[in-house]
Structures are given as C-alpha cells and as structure tokens.
Amino acid sequence: MKSLVTIHEGRAANWALRLVAGAAVIGVMLWVPTHGSNPLIDQFTNAFVLMAAAMSLNLLLGYTGQISLGHNAFFGIGAYATGIIVSRWGWSPLVTFPIAFIVAFVIGVLVSLPALRIKGIYLALVTLALGLVFPQFIKWRKLTWLTGGPRGLDNAGFNFSKKRRTYEIFGWNPFGDMRGQGAKPFYFWIAAGVVVITYLVCRGVVKSRSGRSLIAIRDNETAAAVMGVNLAGTKAMAFGISAGLCALPGCVSTILTNNVVPDSTFLSIAGSITFLIVMVIGGAGSLWGPIIGSGLYVFITQKTGDWSDEKNIPAIIRPFFSWAKTSPGTGIFAVTLIALMFVAPRGIVGVWHQHSPRLMRIVPRRAGTGTGTGTLVDTPVDDTVAGEL
Amino acid sequence: MSLLEVRDITVRFGGIVALDGLSFSIDEGQICGLIGPNGAGKTTMFNVVSRIYQPASGQVLYRGNDLVGARPRRLPLLGEVPFLGHQVGVPAHEIANLGIARTFQNLALFPSMSLLENVMVGAHSQGHVGFGRAITRIGTAKENRVTRDFAGDLLVQLGLGPLMFRPAAGLPFGTLKRLEIARALAARPSFLLMDEPASGLTHGEVDELGDTIVTIRDQFSLTVLLVEHHMSMVMSISDRVVAMEFGRKIAEGTPFEVQSDQRVIDAYLGTGV
Ligand SMILES: Nc1ncnc2c1ncn2[C@@H]1O[C@H](COP(=O)(O)OP(=O)(O)O)[C@@H](O)[C@H]1O
Ligand SMILES: [Mg+2]
Numbered sequence: 098m099k100s101l102v103t104i105h106e107g108r109a110a111n112w113a114l115r116l117v118a119g120a121a122v123i124g125v126m127l128w129v130p131t132h133g134s135n136p137l138i139d140q141f142t143n144a145f146v147l148m149a150a151a152m153s154l155n156l157l158l159g160y161t162g163q164i165s166l167g168h169n170a171f172f173g174i175g176a177y178a179t180g181i182i183v184s185r186w187g188w189s190p191l192v193t194f195p196i197a198f199i200v201a202f203v204i205g206v207l208v209s210l211p212a213l214r215i216k217g218i219y220l221a222l223v224t225l226a227l228g229l230v231f232p233q234f235i236k237w238r239k240l241t242w243l244t245g246g247p248r249g250l251d252n253a254g255f256n257f258s259k260k261r262r263t264y265e266i267f268g269w270n271p272f273g274d275m276r277g278q279g280a281k282p283f284y285f286w287i288a289a290g291v292v293v294i295t296y297l298v299c300r301g302v303v304k305s306r307s308g309r310s311l312i313a314i315r316d317n318e319t320a321a322a323v324m325g326v327n328l329a330g331t332k333a334m335a336f337g338i339s340a341g342l343c344a345l346p347g348c349v350s351t352i353l354t355n356n357v358v359p360d361s362t363f364l365s366i367a368g369s370i371t372f373l374i375v376m377v378i379g380g381a382g383s384l385w386g387p388i389i390g391s392g393l394y395v396f397i398t399q400k401t402g403d404w405s406d407e408k409n410i411p412a413i414i415r416p417f418f419s420w421a422k423t424s425p426g427t428g429i430f431a432v433t434l435i436a437l438m439f440v441a442p443r444g445i446v447g448v449w450h451q452h453s454p455r456l457m458r459i460v461p462r463r464a465g466t467g468t469g470t471g472t473l474v475d476t477p478v479d480d481t482v483a484g485e486l
Numbered sequence: 487m488s489l490l491e492v493r494d495i496t497v498r499f500g501g502i503v504a505l506d507g508l509s510f511s512i513d514e515g516q517i518c519g520l521i522g523p524n525g526a527g528k529t530t531m532f533n534v535v536s537r538i539y540q541p542a543s544g545q546v547l548y549r550g551n552d553l554v555g556a557r558p559r560r561l562p563l564l565g566e567v568p569f570l571g572h573q574v575g576v577p578a579h580e581i582a583n584l585g586i587a588r589t590f591q592n593l594a595l596f597p598s599m600s601l602l603e604n605v606m607v608g609a610h611s612q613g614h615v616g617f618g619r620a621i622t623r624i625g626t627a628k629e630n631r632v633t634r635d636f637a638g639d640l641l642v643q644l645g646l647g648p649l650m651f652r653p654a655a656g657l658p659f660g661t662l663k664r665l666e667i668a669r670a671l672a673a674r675p676s677f678l679l680m681d682e683p684a685s686g687l688t689h690g691e692v693d694e695l696g697d698t699i700v701t702i703r704d705q706f707s708l709t710v711l712l713v714e715h716h717m718s719m720v721m722s723i724s725d726r727v728v729a730m731e732f733g734r735k736i737a738e739g740t741p742f743e744v745q746s747d748q749r750v751i752d753a754y755l756g757t758g759v
Contacts, residue, residue: 298621305620306606306613306629313596313607320594323536324673325582325611334617382598461651464602464638 100458107462126289130282131271138281142353144395145288146346149295150363151376151387153342156299158373159381160308161335162315163212164220167227169368171340174201175347176364177235180253180357181243190255190352194291197344205340209333228366235359249358253351255280284353291345292388298342300384311335315382343372378437380446389445397430487550489514489677489709490535495544495554497530497733504530505541506733512726517703517710519720519741522730523753528713529591530733532679536588537578548584548677582611587675589666591682591713597655601646601665604654605637608672640668644698659686667698671706678702679711684719692716696723721745729753 104110129141154168178197182188208227212220235244244250257280273282302308310331313321322328347364351357362368371394379390403409404425441448488511497505505527512518520528533539535546537553546553552575559570576584587608596604615629641650644664654662663683670678680699684692696719703710714720720727721741729737729750737747744750 301623301626302617302620304630305626306610306615306633307617307620309599309603309607310610312599312603313610316596316598317594319538320590320596321607322578323538323582323588323594324607324669325579326607327577327579338617338621464634464650465642465647466635466639 100454100456102457103460104457105460105462111459127271130273130285135281138285140395140399142281142285142288142349144391145285145292146349146353146363147371147375147395148388148391149288149291149346149349150343150368150372151379151391152292152295152299152384153339153346154369154372155376155381155383155387156302156311156342157335157339159376159383159386160303160315161311161332163332163335164217165224165336165339166221166366166369166373167208167224167231168340168343168372169228169364169366170231171201171205171343172347172350172368172372173231173235173359173364174204174340175344176351176357176361177244177250177347178344179348179351180245180250183351184245184250184253185243190253190348194345194348197348198341201344201347202337202341206333206337208340209336212336213329213332225366225369228369232359232365235364244359247359249356251356253357254355255283255352284349287352288346288349291349295342295345296384296388298338302338303384307331307334312382374434378434378444380444380449383444383446383450386444386446393445394430397433401425401429488512489549490711491545491547492531493545493547495531495534495546496542497527497534497539498542504733505534507544508730508733508735510728510735510738512709512711514709515703515707516725517699517712517723519724519727520711520713520730521715521717521720521727521744521750522736525732526730527733528730529681531730532588532681532711532713535581535586535679537575537581540574548586553581553584582673582675585674585676586679587670587673587677588679589663589670589681589683591685593659593662593666595654595662595665595669598653600651600653601641601657601668602634602637602650604665605640605669605672606633608669609633609636609674611673637668637672640671641665644668660688660691663687664695667702671702674706675708677709677711679713681713682715683712684714684716692719695719699723717745 104114130138133141150168150172153171154165157163157165175197178200179190179193182193182196183190208224211223215223234240236247237244238246240246271282271286273280302311310321310324310326313324313326314328314331318328350361350363354361358364363371375390375394376387377390378393379388380386410425437444443450491511493509495505495508496503508527508531520531522528530539534541534554535548541554545555554575556572556574557576558566558568559573560566561570596607599607613629613633615626619625638647638650641647644667646661646664646668649657649661654665657665663686667680667683670680683699684695687695699710699712700723702708712720712724724741726739727737727741727744728735729744729747731749731753736749736753737744739747
C-alpha cells in the first residue's frame with residue numbers, strides 16, 4: 098500500500114511529529130483551565146474522570162481479555178476511600194489517592210481469585226454480581242457508621258476558605274480562584290493528573306514484557322503458559338492494577354462534588370456499562386482508545402443535554418426527535434454506538450489503524466543486531482503497521 | 487544419562503486411551519523422530535511434557551526430575567514449606583524455565599501481535615521485567631531492546647525478516663509454522679519439541695526445513711523431538727526414531743531399523759510410506 102508520507106521511527110521526522118502532537122495536547126491542556134469557560138472546564142474534568150476509569154478497564158478487558166462488569170465497585174471504593182478519609186478523619190483529599198489505589202488493588206486481586214478459573218460469560222456474571230452488590234453493601238445498615246448509609250458523606254472534598262485566594266506562577270494563574278466551590282481549574286488539574294498517571298502506568302505495562310504477556314493471555318492462554326507466562330499470577334496482577342487505577346477517578350469524583358452517595362451513576366452498575374461502552378467506541382486494546390471514546394461520550398452527552406426542549410435540537414435533525422418527551426441524548430448515543438459497531442467493530446482507533454497507512458505510515462525500527470546473517474540491512478520490509486504515537 | 491525419559495505414561499480421555507503405558511527416552515543432542523499414524527497419541531505426548539495434560543500414571547523424567555508426579559508444594563520466595571501438602575507436577579509455566587520449548591501442530595500463535603512480538607513473547611522466560619518494574623520503567627527499555635533484537639535475529643534466520651511487523655493473523659500456514667519455530671527458539675531452550683513442522687510446506691520447503699532443523703540443533707545445542715509425517719525428512723535427519731500406534735510404542739531404533747520393522751510397515755499400510 099502506497100502512503101503519502103512515510104516516517105521512520107526514531108528519525109527526525111518521527112520526533113518532530115511526536116513533538117507537534119505533544120505540544121498540541123499540552124497547549125489544549127493549558128488553554129482550557131486558564132481561558133476556557135466554566136462549563137468547558139467542567140466538561141473536560143468529567144471527561145478525564147471517565148477516561149481514567151475506561152483506561153483502567155481497558156488494561157483488563159482490552160489487553161488481557163478478562164471481562165469485568167464490576168468496575169463501578171472499584172470506582173466506588175475510590176470514591177468512598179476519599180469520602181471516608183476526608184469527611185470522617187479530616188485528612189487531605191490528596192493523600193487518599195494512594196490509599197484508594199492500595200485498597201482497590203487488594204480487593205481486585207481477591208476478586209480475581211475465583212475469576213482465575215472461569216472465563217467469558219461466567220466471569221461476566223461474577224463481576225456483574227460484584228457491581229450490583231456494591232451500592233447495596235455501602236447502604237448496609239451496619240456500615241452506616243462508616244459509609245453514611247444511603248445519604249452518603251458530605252464535606253468530602255477540599256475545604257477552601259471563603260476568602261479569595263490565588264496561586265500565581267510568574268503572573269500566570271493556573272488554579273483559578275480557589276474559594277468555596279470555585280476551584281474549577283484546580284479540579285481540572287487533579288483530574289488531568291489522574292489521567293496522565295493512569296496513561297503512564299498503562300503505557301509502561303503495555304510496552305513491556307508484562308504487557309506482552311497480557312496480550313498473549315488474551316490471544317491464546319495455552320500458548321502463553323507454554324511460553325512461561327504464569328496465568329494465575331498475571332491475571333491477578335492485571336485485575337489488581339486495573340482495580341487500583343479505577344479507584345483513582347473515583348477519588349476525583351468525590352472531590353469534584355464534595356460528597357459521595359451510593360446511588361450516583363458511576364457507582365452503580367451503569368458506571369461499569371459506561372466504562373465498557375466508551376472503551377469499545379474508542380478502541381479496546383489500544384492506549385488512546387478509551388481517551389478518544391470518553392471525549393466523544395462526554396461531548397455527545399453535553400451537546401444533547403438540553404435537547405429535552407425541542408427548540409435546542411439542530412433544525413436538520415429535529416424531525417427525527419419530535420416524538421421524544423425527554424432528552425434524546427441517550428438514544429442518540431445508542432444509535433451512534435450501534436452504527437459504530439457496524440462500521441468500526443474495533444473502535445475509532447481501529448478505523449485509524451485501518452485507513453491511516455494511506456496517509457501516513459510509521460515504519461518501525463528494524464529489529465535485530467544484523468550480526469551473523471548479512472540479509473538484515475537490505476531486506477525490504479514487506480508491510481508495516483502504523484505505530485501509536 | 488538421557489535428557490528425557492518417559493516411563494509408562496498413560497493418558498485417558500473418557501473411554502479413549504490416548505497413551506497406553508508409553509516409554510521411551512532421548513539422549514542429549516539427539517534428533518529423535520516420533521512417528522505414527524494420526525491418532526497414535528503423538529500430540530498427546532507433547533501435551534504431557536508441556537504439562538497441559540496430566541497423565542493417569544507414569545513418570546516424565548527431565549534431567550532426572552519427574553515433571554508430572556506429586557511434589558512438595560512450593561511458594562514464591564519461600565520455596566518448599568512443610569505441611570502445605572503436595573502439588574501435582576511442575577506448573578505449566580515453569581516448563582519453559584527448565585529449557586523445554588515446543589511448537590504446536592495446529593498453530594497456537596498470538597494472532598493480534600506482529601511476528602516480532604510473537605517471538606518476543608517466546609522469550610518471556612528469559613526476561614525479568616515484572617509489573618512493578620514495567621510501571622516504574624526500571625530496566626524496561628534495555629530489556630525491550632535486547633529482546634527485540636534477539637527476536638529480530640531469529641526471524642531473519644528463519645527467513646521471516648521481511649514480515650516481522652505484520653500481524654500473525656492471515657499469513658500462510660507454512661509461514662506461521664516457521665514462526666512457531668522462531669518463537670520456540672526465543673526461549674533459548676535446550677530441548678525442543680516440534681509437532682509436524684512440515685505440514686503446509688511444499689516439497690522444496692520440506693527439504694529446506696530439514697536442513698534448518700539440523701542447523702538450529704547444532705547452533706543452539708538442542709535436543710529435538712520431532713513429530714512428522716514426511717518420512718523422507720524424518721528418516722534423513724533423525725538419530726533415532728520411535729514409532730507409535732494406539733498410544734503404544736511399536737518400534738524404536740535407528741531410522742533404518744524402524745523403517746524395516748514389520749509392525750511399522752503394517753501400521754502405515756495404505757498411507758503410502
Ligand atoms: N483433549 C482431548 N480430548 C479428548 N480426546 C483427545 C484429546 N486429545 C487427544 N485426544 C484423543 O487422543 C488420541 C490421540 O490423539 P493425538 O495425540 O492428537 O494423536 P496424534 O497427534 O498422534 O495424531 C486420539 O484418539 C484423540 O482423539
Ligand atoms: Mg498430532
């Protein structure tokens with residue numbers, strides 16, 4: 098296949114491309130919290146929460162092939178870790194992140210123990226049970242002293258004073274006005290930080306021997322074991338890390354709303370389904386898939402959010418939705434999902450990988466030392482896959 | 487001492503007796519051919535050594551250690567701990583660490599990975615980077631580079647260099663059979679089991695494969711157990727041949743002896759040897 102541009106990995110053009118892409122991402126990340134409107138900042142922050150959760154699920158389902166419909170529980174463990182520690186003990190919300198990670202990691206590993214023996218639909222059912230039980234467990238009367246029961250916990254986020262307070266760095270004010278609930282840019286940075294950490298953890302795992310063993314398990318368990326992959330141990334670690342990572346956006350969600358209740362969307366089974374959907378839309382088993390999927394999801398729900406009033410629906414598509422009494426947002430998303438699954442079964446990233454070689458191809462660095470056999474250097478590469486940035 | 491000694495192995499699947507008291511042994515450095523009609527139990531034998539099937543009885547001694555019998559339970563870091571009971575045999579994932587690698591008759595590759603990544607997974611038992619180091623990136627770059635170059639060299643040697651970045655899915659059967667060999671070699675084994683490596687190859691390629699097997703045996707100082715139906719190849723490169731039928735050994739010896747054995751001729755009658 099001919100492509101317009103051919104870039105060799107590791108050469109100057111490749112680095113330039115990475116630099117441009119990186120600069121674009123950083124540019125947006127700096128512009129939004131400092132110059133964006135409050136709703137826009139909110140939108141990004143919400144997308145970040147979803148992103149981190151979807152990325153954590155991606156590590157388990159997308160890469161290791163182990164389905165979990167119980168990730169809302171791990172998200173909830175994070176949300177309640179922050180809630181309990183901040184609201185009951187008065188610690189800083191920031192120290193709750195590592196604690197939440199560890200708690201969720203341990204519970205994730207414990208949950209994985211029965212999961213090591215079961216597969217597919219049975220694993221889906223076991224994890225579904227976890228997801229369904231979690232909100233009920235939180236509401237259990239005997240735990241009210243800890244979880245606050247159905248009413249949840251208040252004052253679970255940052256407690257800024259009423260006074261106007263800003264932190265300037267050379268005249269630049271990245272955190273905005275931190276008083277009361279008005280610290281939107283600050284929350285943006287926390288959520289962004291969680292996404293960056295989650296991304297780095299996932300990337301580090303995926304591009305290593307351990308990550309290759311995850312994909313090997315997904316592709317062929319027997320062969321993976323014959324290659325020396327400890328199936329039980331590796332799956333348990335995948336469960337643990339995935340659960341631990343999923344707790345982090347849970348912490349963020351509590352910080353954002355300053356409270357935590359057992360019936361909020363992402364803590365119920367709907368959370369798991371949402372994580373699953375955005376991961377699949379973006380592209381399971383790719384690093385950028387969940388990021389793109391979450392962005393799209395939040396964008397669509399935001400756009401269609403006020404469509405319950407017919408006047409707000411764009412004129413072109415209004416006739417299609419005149420029957421709807423409530424906002425057709427969910428319906429639109431469902432239709433988009435079905436359509437996408439037909440044209441792009443491997444998600445948006447899958448479409449990119451399928452079509453991008455016509456536009457741009459990144460030729461991977463040749464592997465091999467070239468010693469012994471003289472054929473290495475001049476063998477033409479038959480075909481290549483475009484690498485992820 | 488023989489490298490592998492199979493003693494009285496019996497494997498049953500429901501009513502079927504796939505291996506029926508099979509015994510044979512292989513000396514270090516040999517290429518040992520394992521022949522027999524379809525259903526004789528050759529692949530089952532491989533799966534017993536790989537610890538995929540647990541035999542009903544018998545022993546598989548590798549360098550004198552039994553792979554399949556009960557042994558004291560071992561814990562990570564602590565090793566053998568008393569009062570923990572017994573575990574049955576060596577776990578499947580530790581077989582690669584012992585230096586035993588194999589290929590699969592019906593391919594067991596990782597279809598979504600490139601050929602290069604497939605071979606890199608083959609080197610799993612050679613690596614050290616676990617999840618902790620992967621997350622903190624301590625030593626990952628170096629290990630990736632070393633593994634990648636090693637895998638690339640193996641692919642080039644097996645004539646798959648130009649295809650190394652292609653996903654394994656969708657390539658011809660014969661190509662993938664060679665990929666299986668490259669992946670098995672990536673574990674730096676001392677004992678290689680090959681299950682019908684020549685299936686799907688043309689006649690010319692079969693001869694070439696025979697040469698390849700001898701070459702890699704010498705280069706990597708391997709002991710090879712070779713299951714193959716191409717008799718001319720098996721007979722020309724094997725130091726010894728074991729013939730099976732219905733899960734039992736029917737003949738054993740030099741290629742010449744086995745070829746002229748009446749029971750072997752009977753077993754193959756009609757299959758055109
Ligand atoms: N997993 C299994 N379940 C049931 N029967 C099996 C299984 N594996 C092998 N067999 C049976 O064991 C016998 C030997 O098979 P196999 O080892 O594949 O033979 P070969 O490789 O020599 O052609 C056959 O009768 C086969 O049907
Ligand atoms: Mg067979």
